Amino acid sequence: MAGRKIRVGVIGANVDYGWGARAHVPALKALPEYELVGVCTTHHDTAEETARRFGIPLIFTDYRDLVKQPDIDLVAVSVRVPLHHDMVMAALRAGKHVYCEWPLGANLKEAEESAALAREKDGPHAMVGLQARFAPPILRLKELVGEGFVGQPVAVTMTMLLPGILERASRGAWAADKTKGAHALSISAGHALDALCFCLGEFQELTARVGTQVPEWTLTDTGGTVHVTSPDYVMLQGTLASGIPASVHIASVPWQGSGWRLEVYGREGTIIATAPQMVQLSEVRLLGARKGEASYQEMPIPDRLTWVPGSVLKGAPFNVAQAYRQLSRGILGGHEVEPSFTTALLRHRLLAAIENSSARGTPVRIP
Numbered sequence: 457m458a459g460r461k462i463r464v465g466v467i468g469a470n471v472d473y474g475w476g477a478r479a480h481v482p483a484l485k486a487l488p489e490y491e492l493v494g495v496c497t498t499h500h501d502t503a504e505e506t507a508r509r510f511g512i513p514l515i516f517t518d519y520r521d522l523v524k525q526p527d528i529d530l531v532a533v534s535v536r537v538p539l540h541h542d543m544v545m546a547a548l549r550a551g552k553h554v555y556c557e558w559p560l561g562a563n564l565k566e567a568e569e570s571a572a573l574a575r576e577k578d579g580p581h582a583m584v585g586l587q588a589r590f591a592p593p594i595l596r597l598k599e600l601v602g603e604g605f606v607g608q609p610v611a612v613t614m615t616m617l618l619p620g621i622l623e624r625a626s627r628g629a630w631a632a633d634k635t636k637g638a639h640a641l642s643i644s645a646g647h648a649l650d651a652l653c654f655c656l657g658e659f660q661e662l663t664a665r666v667g668t669q670v671p672e673w674t675l676t677d678t679g680g681t682v683h684v685t686s687p688d689y690v691m692l693q694g695t696l697a698s699g700i701p702a703s704v705h706i707a708s709v710p711w712q713g714s715g716w717r718l719e720v721y722g723r724e725g726t727i728i729a730t731a732p733q734m735v736q737l738s739e740v741r742l743l744g745a746r747k748g749e750a751s752y753q754e755m756p757i758p759d760r761l762t763w764v765p766g767s768v769l770k771g772a773p774f775n776v777a778q779a780y781r782q783l784s785r786g787i788l789g790g791h792e793v794e795p796s797f798t799t800a801l802l803r804h805r806l807l808a809a810i811e812n813s814s815a816r817g818t819p820v821r822i823p
Contacts (some may be wrong), residue, residue, distance in 0.1 A: 465494030562637030606722025639686035663693030
């Protein structure tokens with residue numbers, strides 16, 4: 457592939473709503489090593505409008521046609537969670553590189569199957585969209601911990617309290633069903649816990665509670681209601697592999713949330729990272745204080761941790777563009793990329809352990 461661009465087809469890029477048009481398309485259009493050549497949405501008119509607005513030559517309404525297109529090297533999957541598995545499997549079987557939004561599947565079994573096929577193919581690169589770890593402040597936080605800014609870490613706390621869901625339009629009612637895989641445990645906790653583990657290491661054991669505080673949503677367009685089985689809060693205490701105790705609280709809370717906050721306490725200092733929204737899609741602020749200092753100071757973020765052009769918009773596209781830049785380095789350089797589907801499986805197993813602990817009411821060790 458040396459000497460030419462990576463040709464991308466995006467599944468799920470409706471210009472009126474959705475993560476594909478908000479994040480993936482602007483990110484790809486800003487990176488010179490990529491060429492956005494195909495878009496697939498369920499309806500021809502929406503695919504046509506996306507293609508017209510962004511100058512995309514190929515239009516599809518069936519993802520199976522897109523993944524078979526010889527002029528596409530990389531398939532980006534940015535659709536509802538229940539559809540991830542089938543689309544990823546089809547793209548891998550077609551020999552394409554794959555970028556799949558998190559979570560990799562609606563459940564652990566689907567994630568296992570996708571990760572197994574990616575290992576079996578052993579040619580195409582497969583990345584999952586845990587993009588919080590590509591935010592420059594998160595990259596710097598990991599460095600600071602490794603450099604000993606806090607000394608030996610002795611405690612970690614993380615919260616992410618987001619504006620809650622009491623009502624929504626009918627088109628989003630599908631997410632009320634836990635089995636569809638789009639809820640506070642799978643999405644909110646998945647992204648936030650990945651940021652924590654990326655910076656500080658994996659969990660060794662934990663005790664957790666997962667549940668649903670709001671068991672019914674009002675449908676704003678019909679006035680009806682829908683029964684909710686999807687969890688809206690996750691609480692856990694555990695120990696990281698390094699022996700550091702960690703506590704986590706993630707929830708949807710009507711009406712206003714306080715955003716994301718990670719605190720790392722060590723023998724020599726403290727680091728606090730905050731974001732006003734979900735960690736993966738908002739700008740992170742980094743504060744630090746060493747032993748003996750009276751107040752926290754803003755921590756500078758080196759320019760070297762920003763890998764993308766200045767034309768990439770802050771907000772939704774930025775961390776996604778950082779991830780795509782990492783993916784292109786792997787594809788063009790012929791080396792592995794992270795977070796891979798193997799890492800995605802590791803994260804799915806962590807979420808399964810959290811759910812198992814909650815259901816059993818007992819601590820769970822992480823294999």
